[in-house]
Amino acid sequence: MESVWEFLFQVMKHGTNTFTRFIYIFVINVNQPTIEEELVCARLLQLLNPDPLNTDVGSSEVTIGNVHCVSFQILMRNKYAGPSVAESYCWPAVARGCDTVLISHSGDQPLTYIPPFLAHMQLSSVFSALSARTGPIAVILCPGWEKAQTVIDLLEESQTFQVLHPMVILLGLGKDEAKTVKIQNNCQVVVTTPFSLVRLLRLHCFLFLRLCHLALDEVDLLFSRAPDEMTIILQHFQRVTASEERVSCPRQIIAVGKRWSRPLEGLILNHMSNPTVVVTVMEEAALYGNVHQIILLCLDCTKISVLLGALDFTPDVAQKTLVITNSAEEAENVFKERAAESTSHPAKSVLLLSERNARHVIGVLRYLKRTEASLPPELLHFAQGVLRAKEEQKSDKPLCRYLKSFGFCRDSSVCSYRHSISPITDQPLQPDSGTIVVLPLFIKTASVYYGRIVSKKEDRYESLAAAMTTYYAAEKLGAKEVLEGGLYGVQEDEVYHRVRVTLVPDKREWMFCSVRALFLDEGREQEVKSHQLLQLPAQFHTLPPQALEIIVCRAMPIDAEVKWNPKVTRAISQKIKGLQHQAKVVLCLGNTVFVDPMVRMTRLPGLKTFINEYNVHAEILSTGMGTSNPQHLDLLNELCQWYITGAKLPAIQDLYNGRVRGKPITFSETPVTQVIDCFLCYCTASGNQSTKSRTKKLLNSFYPQLVFFSFHPQIKWFQRDDTVTLNIKLREPVDQRCEFFPDRVVYSACVNDRPYRADLELHSNITAERCSWEMKCNEPVIRLVKQERGDWKMLLKQKSAFVSLDFDRFEEDEKKTSNGKILEPFALNSRS
Incomplete structure (x- = not known):
């Protein structure tokens, strides 16, 4: 306290x-x-x-x-x-009942406005002034059902719950759903979404005639996801609060978010009275102030000259100029063009991007898109290569669950999961066509389930389950030791399951703790008491996990949501869990089958005739919280086709603008090598010819995989006085080729149908005809003979992230004495 x-x-x-x-x-x-x-x-x-x-x-x-x-x-x-600074300015304004706009890093947290909002609600005289009518006096709009639930939970924690009686209202597309809604007479605050409120207003606008306060939670998302609905709501609020009988009543709009957006200008101008605007994020303040953004590409060594060219030393109208640099040394150099001033009245921001800013390109472009600034085409082309490189770095990540469920990801540029097809990970492990019988056992979401394929001929799982029941009936031994990744048995009622432990808490008394376990034959993951784990004999390990992921195609949540409302998932779970369904497979990626349709078939008593009891897709839509997604399969097939063609890159618009809902992905025909050449040509034109090699070196150090569509193998190297040894870290490669040149070595091979290539530009020369390579321990080893004896300071002229020293050789090789001096196996100060 x-x-x-x-x-x-x-x-x-x-x-x-x-x-x-x-x-x-x-x-x-x-x-x-x-x-x-x-x-x-x-x-x-x-x-x-x-x-x-x-x-x-x-x-x-x-x-x-x-x-x-x-x-x-x-x-x-x-x-x-x-x-925070934002709340210190925002809370007084909200508590006084002022129209308030807050843009801050914490703008998605309800605590930035709820405490003073509740304070003003209790203090205002609106209860007595509008006592003749019923209905809420305040509405809190949230961008989705999940945020609405968070807000109502906070309100229920407060003692004001007993006074304001807040309630959350979330409506689907059902015909009679809005008609059946009842708002309690003592309810003063309604928490909802723009879509749900508009559905209410169409039938029950008289319930919102007392409305005095409108809180817009994550206002930037509200306007971007529901622009038409926001227009309707604001017009209703303006009509209600503008009546003559409401002159003495309070009127307040609170808008809180993380980003400034253009619709906020109209909100302030048309719907607010003398508002308090608090913007604590500098880049958002620049948008609010209409700062004109200018982007210039240059080399790091030419930044000063490019900056001087962008400034006017003889302005007609004097203006202050602020120059921000990366270091004190740069600041000193800039302080020498100090009389420079801008010539125009509007504030301008000039951003100089050099090759050292490659890793920031994505974020810069996303921001510049919001400024409506003119973007250099060279920057867009280069960013395509950056996007491709970032996506390739996700090769070991799972495929994005939203991509699988709906065909798109809302914002793939910030999503940490994979958005491209992997030839290894996504190799089909289940039937990729035809009709199958599935048994859904774990309902993850309304359209994603885990279960088993039921075979009409031989069901290997049923045989396994019977054998486990027989075994444990005779002998039931508890697990001696619980290890992460270990296989065990678990009993639930009369059924025995195979589980793999995925997480073990760091506790000494593991006997009394809970562990996280994956049920291999059902797909669900949940906590299990460690003392419930049973030893699983080796004969029960041989059958592969029987659970697979089942995705019903062409269904998605309503109202621009990407997460299913839990009540939809519950309804579908009660309908389909544990029942066999017939499904047509339209695609398979890894252990995931995409089905369309999936139906429950029942046999008529005494007849051989089967009827379709229900279609799962139709059941999802009938809840009112789901809608049809006709482009789902088209988008998935396009993703697979992109992998097959292999020469196309995602469009740069998807890079910084996010995925546009319902629109197919477009692609650019520009290969990665052309992207780099284009950027090099621009840099050369901006500077001089001698900078071209330096730029290429820096680009390769950031994203070496952009140069070729092949993968670069990891290489370990060490040297002696007369030789250099390269260990290529590839297991059992095929189609190998190694070429030696006086200053260069080129190695290529394939592993699991994946091409690898290393083009090594050596720091010093070698005798090509005396160099050789061979296989040792199923890995290629290259031996280079130096033209001149002595230590190399580094292996390559250009540093590579894939090449590093073999430090294990320190222990294997003994120090040797020559000419009275002790020589190390290779130089300690060497760099890759």
Whole structure:
């Protein structure tokens, strides 16, 4: 409790007067305080009121002996660290009832506005002024059902729940769903989404005639995902609050988010009165201030000259110029063009990008897209190569679950999962066509299930299950040791399951702890008590896991959501779990089968006739929370076709603008090698010919795999006085080829149908005709003979992330003595 009060006093430092009304409403007679709390409260009220503290007040005032900060309970339970700069400015404005816009890094957190919002709600006189009508006086709009649930949970934690009676309303597309909605008479706050509120307004607009407060949670997402609905809602709010009978009633709009967007300009101009605008993110403040963004490409060595060319030394109208550099040395160099000023009235931001900023290209482009700035085509082409390289770095990641479920990822540029087909990982492990009988056992989402394929002839799982039942009936031994990755048996009712332990907590007494276990033949993962694990004999290890992932195609959540509402998943689970369904396979990637359709077939009693009891796709849509996704299969097939052709790159628009919902991916025909050549040509034109090799070197150090479509093998090297040995870390390669030149070695091979190639530009010359290569321990080893004896400072002229020293040879090779000097096997200061 002490930390909360200390937090409060920190807030007071930003201005006591603005917080007076805000704090008084937090103090409410609900619990008997401790002596320490009474003293702290006395200090607080004395700080708020400079007059002598009067504890003998009437019933309309709050006494010192009966105070408790209701909304601070929310802060304590959520381990609130303290007021940020944004909240220090935002909270007073919200608590006073002002129209407020807040853009900050924490703009997606409801705590940035809910405490002062609740304070003002309790303090305002709207209850008595509008007592003749029923309906909520405040609506909190959230971008999706998940955020709406978070907000209602916070409101329920507050003591104001007993006064405001908030409720969450989420409506689907059902015809009669909106008609059956009932809002309690004492409900003062409704938490919902723009789509659900519009559905309500179409049938029950009279329920929202008392509306005084409108809170827009993550306002940037609200306008981007539901622009038409936001227009309807704001127009309704304006009509309701503009009536003559509402002159004395409060009126407030609160908009909180992480990003500034163009629709906010219209919100402030057309729907707010003298608003308080708080922007604590510098790049968002630049958007708010309409700073004109200019992007210039240059080499790092030519930045000063390019900067001088961008500035005007004889301006007609004097303006201040701020130049930000990477180092103090650069700042000194820039301080020497200091009289430079800009000629135009609007603020301008000039961004110089050099080859050293390659890793920042993605983020820069995403931001510049929002500024509507003119983007150099050379930068867009280069970014395509960066995107390809980043995607290749995800080769060991699982395929994006949204890509599989819906055919697209909302924002693939920031998603950590893979968005391209892998020839190894995605090799079909199940039938990729035809009709199968599936048994869904674990319903992950409304359209994604885990289960088994049921064979009409021989069901190997049923044989395994029977054998396990027989074995454990005779002997049931507990696991001696629980190891991560180990296989065990688990009994549930009368059924025995095979499980693999995926997570073991770091506890000494593992006997009494829970472990995370994957049920191999059902696909579900859950916690299991360690003492429930049974030894699993080796004969039960041989049958591969029988669970596979089943995805029903052409179904997606409504209202621009990417996550299914839990009530839809529950409804589908109750409908299909544990029942056999007939499904037509349209695609298979790895252990995932995509089916369309998937139906439940039942046999008529006494007949050989089967009827379709229901179609799972239709059942999802009938819940009202799902809609058809006709392009699902087209997008998946296009993804597979992109892998087959192999020479196309994703369009740069998808890089910084995110995936456009429902639109197929487009591709650029520009190969990676042309991308680099294009960038090199631009750099050469901007600088001089001598900088071309330096630029190529830096590009290769960032993304060496861009140069070729082949993969670069890992290489370990070490040297002696007269030779250099390269160990190529490839197991059992085929189609090998090695070419030697005086200053270069080129090696190529294939492993598992994947091409590998290493083109090594050596630091010093070799005697090509004396060099050789051979296979040792199923890996290629290359032996280079130096033209001149002595240590090489490095192996390559250009550093490569795939080449490194073989430090294991330090222990294997003994130090040798020559001419009275001790020679190391290779130089300690060598670099790859």
